[in-house]
Amino acid sequence: MMKEMLKVQQRMLFNSIRSQGAKGAFTYGISALFILLLMIILARLTWSLASNLPDGLFESFLPYILLAMLSFILLMGIPQVFKNLYSAQDLQFLFTMPIPTKTIFWVKYIQSIVGIPLLVFLLFFIPALTFGIHGNVSILFYFVAFVVGASIVLIGLSIAYLFNLGLIQIVPPSRANELMTVMSALSGLLVYALFQLPNLLNDSSRGANMIENYQFPNWTPMSLGGEALFQARVGSIDFLLPLFFLLLQAVIFFFLSSLLVEKGFRTGWIRLSEGSRKKKKSKKAKSSGAVRHPVMALGLKEWKAISRDLREWMIFMPLGFFLIFPIIAFMNNGEGLKILIQNTELTLVIVQGAFLFIYAVFTGSLAAASIGREGPAAWMLSVLPVTGVQVALGKLWISWLLPFGILSFLEVVAGIFLIWPIHYYFIVLIMNAFVALGISSIGIWIGTIGARYNPNSPQQRNSVISSLFLLFLSYAYLLLMFVPFVLLIVPTEAIKLVESLKGETRGFFSFIVDNSAFLLDLKRQSTPLGISIGFISLIVISCLVTYFMVMIAGKRMDGGVDIKFVENKGNVRFKKNSISRKL
Numbered sequence: 141m142m143k144e145m146l147k148v149q150q151r152m153l154f155n156s157i158r159s160q161g162a163k164g165a166f167t168y169g170i171s172a173l174f175i176l177l178l179m180i181i182l183a184r185l186t187w188s189l190a191s192n193l194p195d196g197l198f199e200s201f202l203p204y205i206l207l208a209m210l211s212f213i214l215l216m217g218i219p220q221v222f223k224n225l226y227s228a229q230d231l232q233f234l235f236t237m238p239i240p241t242k243t244i245f246w247v248k249y250i251q252s253i254v255g256i257p258l259l260v261f262l263l264f265f266i267p268a269l270t271f272g273i274h275g276n277v278s279i280l281f282y283f284v285a286f287v288v289g290a291s292i293v294l295i296g297l298s299i300a301y302l303f304n305l306g307l308i309q310i311v312p313p314s315r316a317n318e319l320m321t322v323m324s325a326l327s328g329l330l331v332y333a334l335f336q337l338p339n340l341l342n343d344s345s346r347g348a349n350m351i352e353n354y355q356f357p358n359w360t361p362m363s364l365g366g367e368a369l370f371q372a373r374v375g376s377i378d379f380l381l382p383l384f385f386l387l388l389q390a391v392i393f394f395f396l397s398s399l400l401v402e403k404g405f406r407t408g409w410i411r412l413s414e415g416s417r418k419k420k421k422s423k424k425a426k427s428s429g430a431v432r433h434p435v436m437a438l439g440l441k442e443w444k445a446i447s448r449d450l451r452e453w454m455i456f457m458p459l460g461f462f463l464i465f466p467i468i469a470f471m472n473n474g475e476g477l478k479i480l481i482q483n484t485e486l487t488l489v490i491v492q493g494a495f496l497f498i499y500a501v502f503t504g505s506l507a508a509a510s511i512g513r514e515g516p517a518a519w520m521l522s523v524l525p526v527t528g529v530q531v532a533l534g535k536l537w538i539s540w541l542l543p544f545g546i547l548s549f550l551e552v553v554a555g556i557f558l559i560w561p562i563h564y565y566f567i568v569l570i571m572n573a574f575v576a577l578g579i580s581s582i583g584i585w586i587g588t589i590g591a592r593y594n595p596n597s598p599q600q601r602n603s604v605i606s607s608l609f610l611l612f613l614s615y616a617y618l619l620l621m622f623v624p625f626v627l628l629i630v631p632t633e634a635i636k637l638v639e640s641l642k643g644e645t646r647g648f649f650s651f652i653v654d655n656s657a658f659l660l661d662l663k664r665q666s667t668p669l670g671i672s673i674g675f676i677s678l679i680v681i682s683c684l685v686t687y688f689m690v691m692i693a694g695k696r697m698d699g700g701v702d703i704k705f706v707e708n709k710g711n712v713r714f715k716k717n718s719i720s721r722k723l
Contacts, residue, residue, distance in 0.1 A: 183267050206288070
């Protein structure tokens with residue numbers, strides 16, 4: 141039965157490729173050409189390193205290569221496995237036939253191998269062959285390289301299946317639409333944690349020799365595979381023991397992934413299929429009788445739309461990459477943390493500069509997404525007695541409050557660890573509030589010119605071009621905040637460093653250095669005057685940008701906003717939805 145099902149899957153694959161015509165053939169051709177080019181580059185790189193790589197560095201570097209293989213399979217494999225197990229179009233038909241669930245599962249498992257796992261294996265094995273040919277290694281190396289590569293692929297794929305089969309039993313069925321986003325986010329965090337593992341466990345005093353000095357735990361697949369490859373390179377029989385334990389781990393993970401088939405595969409598919417159709421009994425909300433202001437009511441409507449869909453919060457997921465893991469890795473270095481605590485003025489500049497960068501990335505995107513979030517329901521706002529400016533203000537205050545609250549909380553926590561003086565908190569909170577306000581207003585305006593509605597990917601509310609334009613305007617706005625940043629955050633002692641850079645910079649950087657020296661000199665001569673100018677410029681710039689952006693965004697809303705609707709098949713259709721009545 142399994143053989144026949146695999147033949148059917150093969151015919152379905154070929155037919156789907158042929159049905160896409162010339163456009164599909166061109167896409168597959170470009171993809172194959174890119175993969176071939178990548179293999180050639182890796183093969184040439186390993187060819188050049190084969191005869192010059194020291195044994196110590198070769199032995200230490202092997203686990204990192206296997207770690208990269210495992211991480212890439214998890215990153216790309218976890219979402220793909222979820223699609224194969226629970227979103228495939230043939231499952232509804234297969235489950236109605238007298239076919240054992242495990243047979244369907246193993247067909248899906250084998251089908252998953254022909255994809256990202258196979259590509260990762262080839263990207264490892266072909267350079268390994270090149271390395272062996274030019275490095276004059278033992279004949280055992282080729283056999284061991286094949287077995288190690290296949291074992292790592294099997295372990296990664298089995299973990300991806302275990303991850304999906306286990307998580308499907310924890311997440312409520314009512315969250316079925318959000319589960320795919322959760323899978324992608326968790327796989328990204330898992331992979332990032334794997335790559336940060338050496339930094340978290342390694343003593344940073346080793347510095348540049350970390351790769352050569354740091355050793356993975358002996359029981360990990362990366363360490364076992366690296367040891368087997370190193371011993372096989374010189375023809376030593378000692379490769380047998382680590383290779384045996386690596387194969388044993390692959391078999392164990394492969395066996396574990398089969399234990400949850402009945403409960404995690406068929407039952408999970410049924411729970412997901414039925415969960416999205418179940419309707420909760422809604423309780424009648426008690427009305428207080430008070431009528432809210434339109435701006436407040438529109439903001440609360442946005443908050444309810446964001447809070448009830450986990451996928452809306454995925455815009456903050458990269459915060460883990462920007463903040464959480466680097467902070468943990470840095471705190472592992474006690475000496476570096478001690479130096480920073482002793483230089484609070486330096487930490488204020490570094491932390492505030494980093495958070496302003498983060499504000500520019502996230503705040504505007506969240507605000508711009510509020511326009512596309514209306515989607516098919518945009519017509520409802522067009523019949524309400526509200527103006528476009530009121531709609532813009534309603535979306536603005538909640539889009540400003542969320543990132544400001546989250547990021548300010550994180551910055552205050554960082555300040556507590558770094559033992560900041562109490563007045564530092566007031567400075568950063570005031571600056572964050574006004575900076576975030578201006579960026580949010582820019583995002584509202586960008587949302588009126590590049591809104592999209594994709595029910596399957598609510599985190600993608602803007603077109604690519606509008607998102608890039610938003611990022612450009614956000615950093616241009618931060619450039620306007622250069623004056624208050626220097627006057628409020630940078631200490632006057634930095635004037636010596638700034639003046640030493642004069643004459644060594646050209647163009648735009650020379651402009652920055654010269655004006656920084658002027659502002660710091662003004663602050664040194666009269667600190668109260670400098671701080672007053674900093675606060676005034678901060679408030680004036682932010683309020684002017686916010687007023688201008690809200691006015692033009694409201695005007696566009698009064699005239700009607702174009703929202704691009706993305707269908708389930710990925711096609712984009714254009715529809716003009718007015719989200720405010722035309723005045």
